[in-house]
Amino acid sequence: MNEERRGVYPFCASCTACSVAWRVTDTSGPGSGHFYGHRDTCQDCGSSIRTPYHTVLWVPVSKLGEFRVISTGGRNYIGRKLIAQPVHSVVRGEPVSAIAEHPELEVASEYRTAEAYWEDSEPGQALPFYQEALVEREKVLRADDPATLRVRLRVAQGLLATANYGRAIAWFELLTPQLVDVFGPHHDLTHAATEAVTGARLMVGGPRAEARLLADVVAADEQDVGPGDPQLLRDRAALGQALLACGEISDALYALSRVVRDARPGHPDTAVYRAALLDACEVAEARGKRREVLLAETARQVLSDESTPTGMGTD
Template structure:
C-alpha cells in the first residue's frame, strides 16, 4: 500500500543530518537517541516531570519520565528531550546520559566472497546506480530483486544481505510507503544490532529512519490503523513473508497504543506461521516475549491469560509453526 506524502519539505528536513532529525536541531540530536513513546492510559503507566535545558534552536526541553501507579510516580525511567506537537502529543528522544564509548568491533564477515557474482548482477548494479543518482523510487524494485538473490544464497542475516535490506527499507521510506517501511525497520534493526552492534552507523541509520517514518504517520494510533490496512491488503494478495513482517509491526504498534490483548494475539499468529530457524523468526519471538512482559505487568485478566498461552507457544521448539 502506497501512501502519499503531503509534506515533502518536512521529509527533506529529516534527511539533513547537519540540522538534526526533524524537529530536533543538530546538537540536540547528537546528545540523544531515537525513542518510541507508548500511549499511556489508565492509572498505571508513566508521566513526565520537569522542564529544563530548553533549546533555543528547536525549542525542545529535557523532562524526566517516571513509572506511575494510581498516577503517583514510583520509579524513574530516564530523561528525554521533548518537543510538544499539540494537546498531549509530543515527539521525544532519549537523552544519552553518558558519552558513547568508542567500541572497537571487527566488521562482520560476509559469505559474499563465495558468491562474487552477486555484486555484478544487473539488478544490483542498476539499483546502486539509481541510488547514487538519488532516485530511490527507481532503485527500489531492483534492490528488492537483488535482495531475493542474496537471501537465497547468503541468508537473511548475512552482512551483505542486511545492507540491501536496509536499502529496501530506506527506499520504501523515501517513496512515502511509511507503513511497510516501518515494518521493514522493525524487523531489520534488531538484526543490525546483532550483526553490526548497537552503535554501528547502519544500526543508527535504521533507528533514526523508523523514527522519521513514525513522525510522518502521526503517532501509534495512526500507525496501527495504517498497518492494519496494509495487513488486510497482504491477506488478499497472499504475500506470506510480507504478511508476517507487516503483522509483526502491527502487533508492536498495538502494544504502543496500549491495546495489549490485540498485540499479543497478533504476534501469536506471526510466531505460529513463522519459518522454523529463520533469522526473522527470532525477531518475531522476541516481540511476542516483550508483549507478554507488558501483559503480565500491566494487563487485565484476559491479557494475562493470553500471555500464558503465548508463553506456552514460545516454550515449545524454536519457531513453531501452525501445523
C-alpha cells in the same frame, strides 16, 4: 528524516548529539506512562527535558529515564533519550559475509542498477531493483548475513523515501535488531535504521495512527498473500509492536502470537518475532489486567511449542 548538519529533524544538532532515537508509547490510561517535569527548553528546536514514569492509577511508580521531547499535538510526542555523553560510531570489527562465495550477486544487473540509482540520489528508482536483488540474495545467503542486511536496509530506506511509511516501519522493526546483533548498536548502519524509523513515525503521527496504518497494510496483505508470506509476517509483527506501544496489550499478544505460529522455525527473522512476543508477554505480566496476564501465559506456550530459541543467530 534525513540527518543534516543541524541534527535529526526536528531536533537541532546539539540536542541530537546528546541523545538517541526512542519510540514514544501512548501516555493515556491509568496503567501506562506519563511525563513529569519540563526544563531546559532548547532555544533552537524547542525541545525540553521531561521524565516519563510508569504509572498505576495515574500514580508514578517507576522512572523510565530522561528524554528530550517535542510535542506534536495532543498526547503525541517525538522524543530522544538522553545519554551521558555522545555515542560515537563503534565498529566491532566488520562482520564476515558469505557473499565472497557468491560473487555473481555483487555484479548482478539488478544490484548494480539499484546502486547506480542510489548514488544518483534516486531512491524511488532504486527501490524495485533493490527488492529484486534482495530476493536473489535471500536464496543463497542468510537473512542476517551482512551483505543481505545492507540490501534490506536500502529496501527499508527506499520505502520510506517513497512515503510507504507502514511497510517501511515494518522493515525497520525487523531489520534493526538484526543490525544490532550483527554490526553492533553504534554502527553507522544501525544508527541509520533507528533514526529512519523515528522519521517514519514522525510522518505517521504517533503510535495510534501507526497502528491504524499498519492494520490497513495487514488487511491488504491478507488479500494478496498467504499466512506464512514474509511480507505479511513482517507487517503483522510491526502491527503487534505498534499495538503494544498504544497499550493495547491483548491485541498485541494476539498479533505477535499469530506471527510466531506462522513463521518458519529456525529462520533469523523468526528470532526477532519471538523476541517481540516475549517482550509483549513481559509487559502484560508487569502492567496488564488479569485477562492480559492469562493471554501472556497462552503466548508463552506458543513460544515454548517452538523449537527455535528466542535469541538471535539461528538459521
